[in-house]
Amino acid sequence: MRNYSALLFASGLAFLLMVIAWQFTIGGAPMLIGNAILQQAADELGAANLVTSVVLGYRGIDTLGEIAILFTAATATSLVLSSISGQRSRPAPNTAQSGTILISSSRLLFPLLLTLGLYIVLHGHLTPGGGFQGGVILAAAFFLPLLAVPGHGVNHSGLALVEGFSGAAFILIGIIALFQGNAFLQPFMGHGAMGSLFSAGTLPLLYIAVGLKVGAELSGLLANLAEIGPAHPVAEISVETQSVKGSAHQ
Amino acid sequence: MSAMELHWLLYAAAFGLIVIGIIGVVTLSNIFRIVLALVIAEAGANLLLVIAGYRFDAIAPILSGSSVATGVMVDPVPQAMVLTSIVIGVGIQALALALVIKVYQHYKTLDLREIHQRLMNDIDQESGVRPLLSPHKPAGKRPLPEPQTVTGYHDIARGGNE
Amino acid sequence: MIWVVALMVIIMLTAAVAVLVVESHISALAATSAVSLALSVLFVVLKAPDVAMTEAVVGAGLSTLILALALHRILQAQPAGEDNDA
Numbered sequence: 001m002r003n004y005s006a007l008l009f010a011s012g013l014a015f016l017l018m019v020i021a022w023q024f025t026i027g028g029a030p031m032l033i034g035n036a037i038l039q040q041a042a043d044e045l046g047a048a049n050l051v052t053s054v055v056l057g058y059r060g061i062d063t064l065g066e067i068a069i070l071f072t073a074a075t076a077t078s079l080v081l082s083s084i085s086g087q088r089s090r091p092a093p094n095t096a097q098s099g100t101i102l103i104s105s106s107r108l109l110f111p112l113l114l115t116l117g118l119y120i121v122l123h124g125h126l127t128p129g130g131g132f133q134g135g136v137i138l139a140a141a142f143f144l145p146l147l148a149v150p151g152h153g154v155n156h157s158g159l160a161l162v163e164g165f166s167g168a169a170f171i172l173i174g175i176i177a178l179f180q181g182n183a184f185l186q187p188f189m190g191h192g193a194m195g196s197l198f199s200a201g202t203l204p205l206l207y208i209a210v211g212l213k214v215g216a217e218l219s220g221l222l223a224n225l226a227e228i229g230p231a232h233p234v235a236e237i238s239v240e241t242q243s244v245k246g247s248a249h250q
Numbered sequence: 251m252s253a254m255e256l257h258w259l260l261y262a263a264a265f266g267l268i269v270i271g272i273i274g275v276v277t278l279s280n281i282f283r284i285v286l287a288l289v290i291a292e293a294g295a296n297l298l299l300v301i302a303g304y305r306f307d308a309i310a311p312i313l314s315g316s317s318v319a320t321g322v323m324v325d326p327v328p329q330a331m332v333l334t335s336i337v338i339g340v341g342i343q344a345l346a347l348a349l350v351i352k353v354y355q356h357y358k359t360l361d362l363r364e365i366h367q368r369l370m371n372d373i374d375q376e377s378g379v380r381p382l383l384s385p386h387k388p389a390g391k392r393p394l395p396e397p398q399t400v401t402g403y404h405d406i407a408r409g410g411n412e
Numbered sequence: 413m414i415w416v417v418a419l420m421v422i423i424m425l426t427a428a429v430a431v432l433v434v435e436s437h438i439s440a441l442a443a444t445s446a447v448s449l450a451l452s453v454l455f456v457v458l459k460a461p462d463v464a465m466t467e468a469v470v471g472a473g474l475s476t477l478i479l480a481l482a483l484h485r486i487l488q489a490q491p492a493g494e495d496n497d498a
Contacts, residue, residue, distance in 0.1 A: 051312075270429060270431075270432065286479070296451075
């Protein structure tokens with residue numbers, strides 16, 4: 001009965017959406033703001049990749065909010081997961097040997113993935129890609145050795161340090177722009193030659209900060225999900241509160 | 251390329267993904283599958299946003315060579331928003347999965363209705379109220395409720411059903 | 413080019429239906445990844461290379477990895493003797 005009403009609801013929704021789609025036309029002129037950005041972005045920011053100039057130049061505060069949401073989600077995930085392993089005794093890390101193929105290919109792929117990730121981060125203002133994509137590739141590169149050699153452990157405090165400093169650098173660049181008389185996060189430092197690596201003012205610096213932050217955050221998240229590494233500090237805190245609760249109950 | 255056919259194909263893909271995702275969220279009973287259905291619905295929404303910025307006979311919004319725009323370009327604003335949406339989506343997904351893992355470790359099941367039933371029982375037990383006996387189920391299979399002195403909300407809600 | 417779009421749309425919708433109906437959780441996860449991969453090809457056709465790259469890296473790569481790790485932990489927490497879904 002529940003399924004029938006759900007299917008009825010979904011088909012009604014599909015009908016409604018198709019009626020709306022009938023009104024739309026695809027491939028028309030872009031919206032006013034898009035047109036204005038297409039005409040002015042090259043002269044105002046000097047970045048070859050216009051999506052980057054939208055993400056970091058025109059919608060920089062939006063990107064700051066996005067980083068904040070990602071940080072909150074990663075923190076909440078590690079909080080939820082480590083409060084579980086705090087209650088039960090954390091199982092000993094699996095030290096069994098992985099296969100030869102996984103170990104040797106992870107050794108081969110690690111420098112390649114690292115290079116690719118850094119390339120994508122550094123060229124975010126010239127070619128497709130940028131801090132988010134490159135950061136994810138960096139996180140994958142650092143997760144691969146953990147997958148091949150379980151029980152290797154991950155340095156959570158080092159990751160937190162990288163994450164904190166890169167997040168602070170992003171906000172610091174925005175505040176420096178304020179001191180120069182611009183708006184918050186408005187790019188400065190000139191344009192440079194369009195298409196060269198050192199161009200587009202502070203946009204590459206912002207993308208490097210984003211890339212390091214995303215990479216550190218996601219590798220910490222993956223290590224937490226894979227249950228690798230020493231017990232997280234959060235786990236100890238939750239254990240303490242548990243014991244306090246228990247003693248108060250007695 | 252026929253513009254009309256492309257138009258319908260793309261809209262059918264986007265709305266198909268959204269509707270399939272919503273059907274999954276509403277009808278499935280396994281919470282892990284519900285997370286997967288949410289991922290699919292999100293992919294459809296992203297596709298719809300990118301379609302909104304598409305133009306025929308336009309090039310990707312990346313300048314090459316001189317700073318003069320060499321041709322008509324697609325709208326970069328929806329693409330930037332989809333970029334944001336994809337990255338936030340994976341964060342939300344990780345949080346949802348952490349909650350799924352926690353629920354499984356506590357209740358040892360992934361079935362939505364069973365989890366709901368046991369959660370309600372837990373709440374009833376904690377607050378000292380006799381569990382609510384559903385009037386929709388035949389009374390044959392369940393044990394008779396033992397006499398209890400506590401009169402809670404559920405006793406009143408059950409009314410004269412027995 | 414319309415054939416590329418048609419092929420990708422068919423793959424995407426088939427994989428999306430498969431996510432809802434297949435028995436095994438691992439297969440459903442792989443189907444989700446296939447949806448993301450076909451979607452990233454569609455983004456390239458739609459002249460959105462940035463979005464295509466993000467979808468391929470995040471949607472087809474990282475998201476699948478996170479889902480697989482979560483499934484692994486769920487199976488680890490499974491009480492011994494039960495092996496109903498995997």
